[in-house]
Amino acid sequence: MKKICKNIAHLRHLKGFSQENMAEQLGITRSRLSSWEEHRAAPPIDMLIKLSDYFNISVDSLVKIDLTKVQDLRDLLKIGGNRILFPVMVDQDQNDLIELVPLKASAGYLDGYADEEFIENLPRISLPYATSGKFRAFPIKGDSMPPLESGAYVIGKYVENIDDIKDGDTYVVLTQNDGLVYKRLYNTTKADGTIQFHSDNKSYLPYHIKPEDIFEVWHFVCSLNPTDRPVSDLLYNAIQDIQNSLVGFKLDGRKMIAQS
Structure with missing residues (x-):
């Protein structure tokens, strides 16, 4: 759970979104998004899929890979219709x-x-x-x-x-x-x-x-x-x-x- 939560917060910062703006785009409350980023809860599978589409990153990468190593979204290369980490x-x-x-x-x-x-x-x-x-x-x-x-x-x-x-x-x-x-x-x-x-x-x-x-x-x-x-x-x-x-x-x- 910790890796997912860190990834959500990091990707939001890379996109330059506030919690309020991102929550509104996802159709959820700011407090719910905050609970994920602060490790108090984990997003359910339906929200993982929604986050995957939102960031254009595979669910597998969102869950398994430490995306905090990425400082530029251009460092994420595409595999199929999704993105996966290729650290340089x-x-x-x-x-x-x-x-x-x-x-x-x-x-x-x-x-x-x-x-x-x-x-x-x-x-x-x-x-x-x-x-x-x-x-x-x-x-x-x-x-x-x-x-x-x-x-x-x-x-x-x-x-x-x-x-x-x-x-x-x-x-x-x-x-x-x-x-x-x-x-x-x-x-x-x-x-x-x-x-x-x-x-x-x-x-x-x-x-x-x-x-x-x-x-x-x-x-x-x-x-x-x-x-x-x-x-x-x-x-x-x-x-x-x-x-x-x-x-x-x-x-x-x-x-x-x-x-x-």
């Missing part, structure tokens, strides 16, 4: 830090991608050129997207809207049934309501997925193969150090390694 962290030189999903942690990504604690526990690396957006690094497994090999990493930039998918570009996508995949996408939603997933290895047939079965889309920025250094030795060594240090990393049994 920087190093001592003010370079953005990006989360790296290790091979051993990728099995739990489908369950953990919206879990604040799961994301906060991911290792981070610094990429000075990773600005103006949210970036994340994902491990690749398989041979369907040459020249990338198993063990490679793809660093992607978060795509807020499926309509922004550029036909023929490559993306890391989190899907309901396949987990993390790396494919070349074609947006055919206007034609048949689906997104086409293509492999560069023609041994693999293309397939279609409905937008509602897609949870995250990350636009390819750069890649790192285990046999070359297309980004930098520093990044390569950072990834190797992270992989070597993750002995005994807990998994949940799901097979969610990115299939290339």
Whole structure:
């Protein structure tokens, strides 16, 4: 309850509303809103849904995520029709830090991608050129997207809207049934309501997925193969150090390694 109450008060302040103005817009009394913000009561489910619509934030995020870390509503990126927290962290030189999903942690990504604690526990690396957006690094497994090999990493930039998918570009996508995949996408939603997933290895047939079965889309920025250094030795060594240090990393049994 405490997290919900803190979130309501914080989001109201970010919007610049008084308790009286917000209560009037929600159709409730000021004293009722005050009781939520002061931890004396918790909003019932019907009001949680109303607050979710009011702030354009998912109920799950409103309940589970500490939104007081956000000082600008632009730091909340969209997933589907709602918003979820993507906190941007920087190093001592003010370079953005990006989360790296290790091979051993990728099995739990489908369950953990919206879990604040799961994301906060991911290792981070610094990429000075990773600005103006949210970036994340994902491990690749398989041979369907040459020249990338198993063990490679793809660093992607978060795509807020499926309509922004550029036909023929490559993306890391989190899907309901396949987990993390790396494919070349074609947006055919206007034609048949689906997104086409293509492999560069023609041994693999293309397939279609409905937008509602897609949870995250990350636009390819750069890649790192285990046999070359297309980004930098520093990044390569950072990834190797992270992989070597993750002995005994807990998994949940799901097979969610990115299939290339």
